[in-house]
Amino acid sequence: MGLKSTLSRPLAAYIAHQYRQWQQDPIGTQQRVLRELLTHGARTRFGHDHDLAGARTAQDLAARVPVRDYEGLAPYFNQVKAGEPDVLWPGKPLYLAKTSGTTSGAKYIPITSASIPNHINGARDALLHYVHATGKSRFLDGKLIFLSGSPELETVGGIHTGRLSGIANHHVPPYLRRNQLPSYQTNSIEDWETKLDRIVEETLPQPMTLISGIPPWVQMYFDRIVQRAGRPVGEVFPQFDLFVYGGVNFEPYRKKLFDTIGRPVDSIELFPASEGFLAFQDEPGNPGLLLLLNAGIFFEFVPAERFFEPNPPRLTLADVALDQQYAVVLNSNAGLWGYSLGDTVRFTQKYPFRVVVTGRIKHFLSAFGEHVIGEEVEQTLRGAMQQHPEVEVVEFTVAPRVSDDPAVPSRHEWLIEFARPPHDAAAFAASLDAGLRQRNVYYDDLLRGNILAPLLLTPLPVGAFQRYMKSLGKLGGQNKVPRLSNDRKLAEGITGLSEIA
Template sequence: MGIKSLLSEPLARYIVSQQHEWIARSVQVQDEWLSALIKKARDTQFGRDHHFKDIQSYSDFKEAVPVSDYEDLKSYIARIKEGEQDILWPGKPLYFAKTSGTTSGTKYIPISKDSISNHINSAKNAILTYIAETGKSQFLDHKLIFLSGSPVLTDTGGVLTGRLSGISNHHVPAYLRSNQLPSYETNCIEDWETKLDKIIDETIDEPMSLISGIPPWVQMYFDRIIARTGKKIKDVFPEFSLFIYGGVNFEPYRAKLFESIGKRIDSIELYPASEGFFAYQDSQEEEGLLLLLNTGIFYEFIPSENFFDENPKRLSIGEVEVGKNYAMIVNNNAGLWGYSLGDTVRFVSTNPYRVVVSGRIKHFISAFGEHVIGEEIEKALRYGMERHPEVEVVEFTVAPMVTASGGSLPYHEWLVEFAKEPVNMADFVADVDRRLTELNVYYDDLIKGSILRQLVLVPLRKNTFIDYMRANGKLGGQNKVPRLSNDRKIADELIKINRS
């Protein structure tokens, strides 16, 4: 056992003991954070505009601070970008994390000196929690790779600006830097495919033990290594023992990734975003991700079915229930207030508070009133793959077909790129569709009422999704294709690319 793995074990036990302390008083911890955030931001421009000095309770806070999105905070962020201080949070942000928006264009999410520890320590603590539970730490003595965006930062009004993964790269603990790959120079390459080939050059002969990244881009890394070597990943990297991922549901990728690896290995799921690092998998045995309630964020939750109401009910952590879907709202120590992430979560436990990310509040199909959400789509596909174990899925998305050809009934169109297709496609489609009717009563009613017909699955040629991402300038990094849409913009472009 090396010195890094040896020293990690007592540190891991300490981190978990601290974790147990705040878990035992989760509701109180959240109340304390709300008070602390309001007190510190009282004299900011936002605090003055929303009368923070008069807020004495969560009820007062909800009266004073509306639920917002980036557009609502854009005028404040514009002032920060012009160099002003004390706007959303005292002083100036340490960074802006650039992220893509649908209506807002590029978004500039502030990260402060107070909030950077949430991003950095949470990632570190996820690994330490794994070590404490499993006793496995030897991977720290070998090479580690984090497939991420470029760490090159620019200046925006005196604030360093870049992608979150690139910003995080500047804060990798010193004791891990000697283990980290790829090199800084390679990480700075902007073109994903050029960068990926260079990453393979630098890693293929190294004892890689930990690989981290968004599953579709890790799969692309694996595919190119296999093409170059003719070997499974386990034979190229015999020490590879831990996969860390986030950003998308792992289940649709699981079979193909493990087939590429050639053996089962442990994995840790993370829930990071530019707005904060919200949760991580704290157990290899229990379902869900531990919601991080003691890292500078006060959370609110709106039942997803009420999110678009004029005055939706906002709940604090002590008011949530297991099994319900909520839109997650954050208030943090970088100056985001009443900020709707657009994500929905479902609690699987309240002792401790663990969640699964169930989808996006705006990513749903309800062309006919069915309101099918991402979690239901993914569960239905997973059921089909379990019934047809030969199936391996590379990527997929779903859209409504409102006007079907030949005057037939409308349907949901599934666009799927397979690594291995079902032996019997009709049976596979029937199984997926049946499971979706079991998961969504409205969809079931529409099928039984002959308003919709069974889903239609369109197999796509190899690399259709990669070609789509390339055409839209989103290949690699943290980018991903939405699982489902209520219109056909993505679907029609995919079909066009598939035919080219």
């Protein structure tokens, strides 16, 4: 056992003990975080505009600060980008995390000197909790890789700006820097496919022990490894012990990823975002992710079904219920106030509070009044794959298909890129329909009433989603394909490119 793996064990025990301290009083921990945020926020332009100096409680905050997304807070973010101090948080941010927006183009999320430890320590503590829970630390002695965006930074308003993963790359502790792959030069390549080939070249001869990234892009990396080496990833990297992932639901990718590895490998799920590192899987085998309540973020939760009301209820941890869908609202030491993250979660446990990420509040399918959410289609696909074990899925999305013929009902269209297609496509489609009807009573009612016809399954050629994401300039990195949409834009974009190909 090497020095790093040996020393990690007492550190892991210490960190786990520190976490247990605040977990004993999670409500009180969040109240202390809120008081500290309000004290600093009162000294800002936003705080003056919203009378944060007069706020003491979560109810005070909710009365003064409405829930807003990036576009709603854009006037303040634009002032920060222009280099003005004391706008959302005292002083200027250390960084701006640049991320893709939907309606506003690129988004620029502040990262302050107070909030940067949240991003860095969250990932570190996830690994240390794994070490403490399992006693496994050998992976720290080998080579580690995170498939991420470029670490090259630009300057906006006098503030260093880049992808969050690139910013985090500058804060890798020195004791792990020697273990890190790929090289800085390779990681700085902007074109994803060129970069991926270089990563394969650099990692093939190395003793890889930890591989991390968003599942669809890790799958691309694994496929290139298998193509080059002619063997499963687990044979190419016999010391590969730990897979760390986040950003999307892992279940649709699990079977193909582990088939490509060729043997069991431990895994850890993270819940990172440019706005903050929110949670991680602290117990192996427990799908619930531990919310980080002592890391400069005060959480609020809006019942998902009421999110689009003019004044929806905003719940604190003391008010949430298990197995309900909530939209996440953040107030943080990055200067985010009443900020709608866009993600939805479901609580699986209280004391400690653990969640699973269930989708995006804007990514639902309700073209016909069914309000299908991401978790429902992902669970439906997983169930159908269990009934048809030959099936492997690369990627998928679901869109409405509105009929022009009044005599022919409309339907859902499932566009799926298969690594291994079903033996019987009609039976697989029937399994999907049955699974979604079981999970969504509104969808079931629409089919019973012949308002909707059974779904249409559209198999896509290999590489369809990669070509589509590349056409948008979103291949690789932190980019994700929406699971659901209420229009045909994504569906027609993918099928149009597939027909050309």
